[in-house]
Structures are given as C-alpha cells and as structure tokens.
Amino acid sequence: MKILPYKTDSKYNYNHAIKNSYITNFSMYNFKDTISFSSAKVNKDDAFMLRNIKHLPCACCGKDMINEKDYVSLKSKDFQGPASQVLKKLRPYYKNMRQTEKTVYNILKRTSPKYPDADLNTLINKRLYYHIARLEAKQLQIINKAISSVNLNIKDQKALEKTMQEVHKILFVEPKDKPQKRNRILEEFYILRYQADEKNKIDKILKTIEKLPNSQNDVDSFIVKYAERGNREIGQRLLSPSLPTLDHIKPASKSGKDDFSNLIVLCSKCNNERDSIPYQKWFLIKPEMKKNIQKYMDKVIMEIKNKHLPDFEFYPASIKRTLEKETKGKYTIKID
C-alpha cells in the first residue's frame, strides 16, 4: 500500500507564519532536561559555575559547549533587524553549533544578500516551500517503506488503512506549513499499535516511522518548524543545542539524586537524546562517550586545581563512584 500526495492548492496560508516570538522569558531554563533550581540540594551558584566553564566539552559528544555567561548576555534586540547583522553577532558561536544549526546558519547567510532588509523570520519564510517539498518527499518515502515492510491479518490491515487515511489528512489536507506533523503521524501509529492484534508487526512499522525527520536532525524540518517562530526564538535555537545542561547519571525518574554526586554536564542536544536511557545502555549507543566523559572530567579537575570551582573537591570522586555503580563497574573515569 502506498500513499501519494494529492494535488493541493498552490496558495498556502501565510498568516500564521509571521506571528512573533512565543517565548516571553529569555532563559535557557526552558529546556526540558535542565534541572529545576527549586531543589534545595543543588546550589544555583554552583550549577552556574560548572556550566560557565570556558571550553567545557560535553561529557557525551565531546564538543565544546557555549559558555552560559555569553549566552545570557545576548539580549532580545540582538536577534531583531536584518538577518545579516544578527548572523554576524552569532558568528563567534558558529564553531560551537551542532550540525543542523550550522547548516541552517549557512543557508540563512547565503540567502540574506538577496533580501538585505529581511529579518530571520522573513528569511526563513522565503525558503519555506522549497523545504516543505523536500520534507514531504522524505516523510512519504519513510512511511511507504514502513508500511510495505509487513503483512498484517485482515483486521489489522483494515486498521492500518484507517491510520493511513488520518496520515494522509495530516500530510496533504491540512495546510502545508502546519508544523508538528511528525508527532501527530507518530501518534496515529501509536494508536494503531494499541488496537492491533499483532503488536510486534506494528512495532516493526513504528521503528521505521520513528525515523521521520525532526528539527534536531534535519534542516528541512528545522525550517518548517521555525517558519512560524519569532526572530529571537530562531536565533536562540541556533545556539540552544550547544548549551550546557545538567544531566542526572541515575535518572531523576528512577529516584536518582538531585545533587552534584549524580550530575554531569551534557550539551542540550545530547541531554535530550539521552532522555532517561540508563547509562549502561547509553554508553553502548554512544561509544565515544567513554573517552569524552574523561575529557570532561579532566577539564573539571583542571578548573578545581586552578581554584575556579571552590567546593567541588568532592566532585570527581563522587562522579566516579556514581558512574561505576550505575554501570555495574563497566565504565569508570580516572581522577588522579
């Protein structure tokens, strides 16, 4: 079974594309995995000091993170006005950006001379329908691949056909520039799984559907999502995956402690990807973490030695202990 795009009206609805920023609070603490500072155990100043180390590598991917002090020094007005000027202000952070954001930065930079007065939002909207077309092609390819990979019984096949009608509506009946289509397609398949007799076969479909592009790993998806966001949100998003966030080695959801014996710094991108996957499994998914967590700790130890992190003398040994405990001795770090 295949789904093919309908011929849709070529006049798209631009109205919501020029809405301004959703964010009212210029803060990095909106990211889902940063810890809450309402906790009595984690001292806010200590957390700031740790995240504010210059050139601190992410304990997971090993890439330099953006210094927190630099990030908060960027004001709302820094993201307003002609995109070429905004991009110039963001230029010092280019080396810290993650791959998708680097590519978006370069696309905007290339496009801006054609529209010298356009701000970030306008510039993204100039590109929108090119990227929608590319995104749709990728989505279709993945969905068709997923559903052609299994043979279902008659009841489940009927349910799948119903699911595909919904997916079809999401992709081709609703306005082309409506974001969040990925999540809603996924939801339809989760419902299908819930209803199905042969859940293992639907799981096989889901495994492929979960590969639908998202704004973190795909430029087209990024452009479609951010076309309706304000200048500040677009600008912040170019930087936000590279921001330092505190990650619980033993997840908080599994009653991991909310103190520094259980907290290391990961970039926001890695932190989001990890979610609450146990570290023993996460090290297998990200084998490079074995050397990067050492690189991270070496940097922290140097900062402690240079007296930039008072009250953190306990930190390396306690992280070593937590890591060994959480991974049943499989992974460790050197701290001397």
Ligand SMILES: [Zn+2]
């Ligand atoms: Zn990282």
